[in-house]
Amino acid sequence: MEYLDFELPIKELQEQFEKACQIGEDSDVDVTNTCKQIEKKLIETKKDIYKNLTPWQRVQLSRHPDRPYTMDYINALCGDTFLELHGDRSFKDDKAMVGGLGKIGDQSYMLIGQQKGYNTKTRQYRNFGMANPEGYRKALRLMKSAEKFGLPVVTFIDTPGAYPGLEAEERGQGEAIARNILEMTRLKVPIIVVIIGEGASGGALGIGIGDQVLMLENAWYSVISPENCSSILWRSWEYKEQAADALKLTASDAKKLKVVDSIVKEPLGGAHSDRQATFKFITAAIEKAFSELKDLSPKELVSKRMDKYSDMGVFKS
Template identity: 65%
Template sequence: MSTYLDFEEPLKALEDQIAKAQEIGQDAELDMTDKIKALEEKLESKTKEIFSNLTPWQRVQLSRHPERPYTLAYIQGITNGDFQELHGDRNVRDDKAMVGGLGSIDGKTVMFIGQQKGENTKMRQYRNFGMANPEGYRKALRLMKLAEKFDIPIVTLIDTPGAFPGLEAEERGQGEAIARNIYEMMNIKVPIICIIIGEGASGGALGIGVGDKVIMLENTWYSVISPESCSSILWRSWEYKEKAAEALKLTSDDMKKLKLVDGIIKEPLNGAHRNPEEMFSIVKREVKRQITLLSKLDAEERCEKRMNKFTNMGVFK
């Protein structure tokens, strides 16, 4: 049974009407074709109306939708199931919130890395809600260095509410691990494509977010802080989260205008959560396109362009 957000309720009502009309047509052997067609047209029109006028907070809600595909789903969809996961940071343990490994896109080997959230309560606990510990970022860096050694392009899929803020994570060097990744990713010689598929929060996202191309899916967000946390700091309450979402300029459109990301991938009409297969196909095409373009550049030139892009951010004349 599908989950509907509050602003999606009109769509649920129309879908229920279509299902009811189909049921009546079957049970009473009546021709309901015209009725169903009219309802489907109304549903499409209403969907366009709702999804073309989303507020920043509604986009945040969509990025967290429980049916939205997560990193492993994208990897499996893009690689047609030939993904081989690699484990461990060779130091502390294998962080289940950060996944990575090798897969192929139409015969081309790619290193995939990303945060993985759980699909149910048990898996969310197992994956630590997509919040990686220092060993997760160190595993990610190990895999990036492996990819560089064998001249394999890297694709990172970002979807995290932030790096894990626990005491033990700080004791093991959370800040250093993220900073080290940012530093190292600037100079990795192979193409790096970073795609924000859900939440892109704080250093948790930046730890695997330095690339030649940083691209956001349409209904995602990228910010130093979540709207709820921002609201609680500024107003001492979560009640102003919608106002905070507006002020943070965290949507894909805002980030593109501010030149903090390189592009936006359009989602299917009613969001990635309603049509994941189409979303996988769209992302796969974009990844292939970017790898082809980036592979034409010399490694030194690619690193220089990457570094210049990030050092120019926030500079105003």
């Protein structure tokens, strides 16, 4: 397991605990009390560290290499019922954007999300989770199919942004994202958005308009990444921690600003520390959100969704 810089005290205690237990197994020495003391200190240290995380540390957690990605959630939530669908019926199949039909419990959904890779080869294959225009057009095609058959849509957001390459701009990256935002505001079926990791810029907004927007505790959601914000304002990446604080990108900030509707708690140590518990939390959150939306008529869904986003940014002086 990999540890981040601020997690090094946890790493040291974990190694001490494992070493003490190993000594007990390899010899006749009773180390039960020692192991219990180290374990108690380990739990206290974890609670102390994760209770006081800075915005930048949450950004680091959201990028942890062991953190579950979109397909991990889909496979855990749907099992063998998931059927992946491909292509935008215009240019090609974007591997950074995945989607298809699946069941969570007894309810069928159209599931869509950005997928990152697990190693160098798959990261290149998935384009680091940065979708091209055809990815957003594929997502829209699947959402329109869901609308046709009356299926709710669930989207998983985890992207450092839409792909900024020249070829993406030539094929209409901005138009594709704008079109998705427009069409999602008036889609006549429930839309549940789950921010599971990085939620950056238009890359996130392209599949981020929903009736219920859920956000994992250590995910982030912002118009720009802390590094890029720092490079624009200070001409250096050295101020990324200050930028992360100023951007108000954490789940608690997003909830306070009413950008998201609810925060999904993560296990102590982050989503990667106990994947099965994280999957259970997400399943329960999606089912709860759908139960609140399923009885609304298409007209009510669209009206409430439009009102929700129209009210964002409104303030009294």
